[in-house]
Amino acid sequence: MKAVYPGSFDPPTNGHLDIITRASKLTDNLIVAVLNNPSKKPMFTVDEKIEMLKELTKDIPNVKVASFSGLLVDFCKQNDCKIIIRGLRALTDFEYEFQIALTNKTMDKDIETLFMPTDTQNLWLSSSVVKEIATFGGKYDAMVPKIVKDRLEEKVNKGEC
Ligand code: PNS
Numbered sequence: 822m823k824a825v826y827p828g829s830f831d832p833p834t835n836g837h838l839d840i841i842t843r844a845s846k847l848t849d850n851l852i853v854a855v856l857n858n859p860s861k862k863p864m865f866t867v868d869e870k871i872e873m874l875k876e877l878t879k880d881i882p883n884v885k886v887a888s889f890s891g892l893l894v895d896f897c898k899q900n901d902c903k904i905i906i907r908g909l910r911a912l913t914d915f916e917y918e919f920q921i922a923l924t925n926k927t928m929d930k931d932i933e934t935l936f937m938p939t940d941t942q943n944l945w946l947s948s949s950v951v952k953e954i955a956t957f958g959g960k961y962d963a964m965v966p967k968i969v970k971d972r973l974e975e976k977v978n979k980g981e982c
Contacts (some may be wrong), residue, residue: 822847822848822849822904823848823849823850823851823852823900823901823902823903823904824844824847824848824850824851824852824902824904824905824906824935825851825852825854825893825896825897825900825902825904825905825906826840826841826844826851826852826853826854826905826906826907827854827855827856827889827893827896827905827907828853828854828855828856829855829856829858829861829863829948830853830855830865830870830873830874830948831861831863831864831865831870831948831952832864832865832870832873832948832951832952832965832969832972832973833870833873833874833877833948833965833966833969834943834946834947834948834951834964834965834969835942835943835946835963835964835965835966836908836910836939836940836943836946836947837908838877838966839908839939839940839943840906840908840937840939841853841877841878841881841884842881843937844906844937845878845881845883845884848883848904848906849883850883850885851881851883851884851885851906852884852885852886852887852900852902853874853878853884853885853886853887854887854888854889854893854896855867855870855871855874855886855887855888855889856888856889856890856893857888857889857890858890864952864976864981864982865972865976867888869972870888871886871887871888873968873969873972874886876968877966877968877969887900892928893905893925894925894928894929894932897929897932898929902932903931903932903933904932904933904934904935905922905925905932905933905934905935906934906935906936906937907921907922907934907935907936907937908936908937908938908939909936909937909938909939910939910943910944910945910946910947911944911945918934918936921934922934922936942963946964950964951964951965951973952973952982955970955973955974955976955977955982956977956982958977961973
C-alpha cells in the first residue's frame with residue numbers, strides 16, 4: 822500500500838516525525854508531501870522543509886519527501902496513491918480534519934483518509950506553538966528534532982521571524 826502524508830510542516834515537529842515513523846511501518850511506500858502555498862507566509866521555504874524532512878527520514882527507506890501545489894487529490898492521482906494519512910491530536914483537530922477528508926472524498930471517491938492518533942506526549946504540540954516559543958526565546962527542545970531546533974535558532978538569530 823502506498824500513502825501520502827501531507828502537511829505544511831512549518832517546521833516539522835516530533836509529532837510529525839512520530840506519525841511518519843509509525844505510518845512507514847504500515848505502508849510499502851510513504852510520500853511526505855509538503856504543501857507549497859506561499860500565501861500562507863511560512864517561516865521556512867519549501868526547499869528548507871524538504872531538506873529537513875529528508876534528513877529526518879534518511880534512515881527510513883520507504884519514505885520519500887516531495888512537494889505539491891494545488892489540490893492534494895491531484896497530487897495523489899499523479900502519484901497513483903489512494904490513501905492519505907493525517908495525524909489527530911486532541912478532539913479540537915477533528916472538525917478541521919473531517920472537513921478536509923470529506924472535501925477530498927467528494928472530489929475523488931476512491932481516495933481514503935486514514936487518521937492516526939498522535940502519541941500522548943505530542944497531544945498539544947503544533948508547529949505554530951513551536952514557532953512562537955522559538956521567537957520569544959522559550960524552551961522547546963522536547964518538541965522538535967535537534968536539526969529543526971538549530972534551523973529555528975538560525976532564523977531567530979538572523980531576525981528572519
Ligand atoms: O499541516 P496542515 O497545514 O494542517 O496541512 C493541511 C493540508 C496541506 C493537508 C491541506 O491544507 C491541503 O491538503 N491543502 C491542499 C489544497 C487542497 O487540496 N484543498 C482541498 C482540501 S481542504
